Amino acid sequence: MAAHTQPGGHGTASFDPPRRLLTALGQVPGEPARRWLEDLPAIVERQLATWELSAPRVVNPGGRGSMVVLVTQADGTPAALKFPAPGPDAAPEAEALRRWDGWGAVRLLRHDPPTGALLLERLHESVSLRSLPEAKALLEAAGTVRRLWVEPPAGHGFRSVAEVTAEAVPVLRSPDAGPRAREARPLLDEALELRAALTADAPEELLLHGDFQQGKVLSGERAPWLAVGPAPLVGERAYDLARLVLDRFEDVxxxxxxxxxxRRRVTRLADSLEVDRERLRGWALYRAAELGLRRLAAGERARGELLLEFAGWL
Incomplete structure (x- = not known):
């Protein structure tokens, strides 16, 4: 992957999408994803020129849903330029970052709605909570996610937990999900029942990160740890914590x-953040089952089967 410019230069680099992004979006049907990938190098070049940025390098390997370029602003301040892939979470990410305004999350410096480009404060992209011992990482994660749970702004455009999880119902019900999923049918049915019950009597409607896990909390200068990469939505805190319960599942x-x-994780996280234990256990089971099926569908058999096993343990 080539990505080199001289300071102050904007048109001398070639910005190829990271391999992980190409692989992930290659599984997305339809023309928009393919066209966006083809246009991405030119989009990056234009944004660098528009915002007067120089770009030493692209973060490699990059994410599954975005490309991030490490840049320097005209005044010499380092930053990160992010291009989210087109999709339902692209615009809400900017809205959520504006609402948090750096409180527990990376600070949004600029946003370009036509391209979706986000100029973010620079964090230490190679140092996440996953670099800490398990107990310390969970403690820091709990302290970080607590800051993100705020009232959503009036007239917000965020989807709800009920809406987002409803989209996964056909996946969990599919009879064509493979032999392992068919074996786990009683467990998947339980996950569907839990989802219906939990969304029917949600106790609160707060702004959530949506994909909160240790790898998405990075070290910073302004604060020790800041969250990145939200898939924001509104709902109850237990839904956000459920993803954290599953963190480092292969190590567990x-x-x-x-x-x-x-079980100890559920108890510790629920008690430390004043979340109902049974609601957290229910959402953790649901999210493990859903993630497991999605991993199986993506060809990640070992991870998918292990997540379904996790759901069974819960």
Whole structure:
């Protein structure tokens, strides 16, 4: 991947999408994703010129849903230029970052709605909470996510947990999800029942990160740890915490007594953040089942089966 410019230069680099992004979007049907990938190098060049940025390099390997370029602003301040892939979470990300205004999350410096480009404060992209021991990482994660749970702004455009999870119902009900999913049918049915019950009596409607996990909390200069990469929506805190329960699931499975470890995680996180234990357990089971099926559909058999096993432990 080529990505080199001289300071102050804007038109001498070639910005190729990271391989992980190409692989992830290659599984997305339809013309928009393919066309966006083809146009992305030119989009990056134009945005660099428009905002007077120089770009030493592209973050590699990059994410599954965006490309990030490390840049320097005209006044010499480092920043990160992010281009989210077209989709339902592209515009809400900017809205959520504006609402948080740097409180617990990376600060949004500029936003270009036509391209979706986000100019963000520079964090230490190679240092996340996953670099810490498990107990310390969970403690720091809980302190960070607590700051994000605020009232959504009036007239917001965020989707709700009920709406987002409703889109996954056909996936969980599909009879063509493969033999492992068919074996797990009672578990998937339980996940569907839990989802229906939990969305029917949600106790609160707060702004959530939506995909909160240790790898999405990076070290910063302004604050020790700041969240990045939200898929924002509104709903109850237990939904956000459920993804954290599943964090480092492969490490947990490789250790002793994984089911007991998961139960302790649920208890510790629920009690420390004043979240109902049973609601957290229910959402963790649902999210493990949903993620497991999605991993199976993406050809990640080992991870998918392990997530379904996690759902069973919960």
């Amino acid at each position: 499975a490789a250790g002793s007594g994984p089911a007991a470890v998961l």
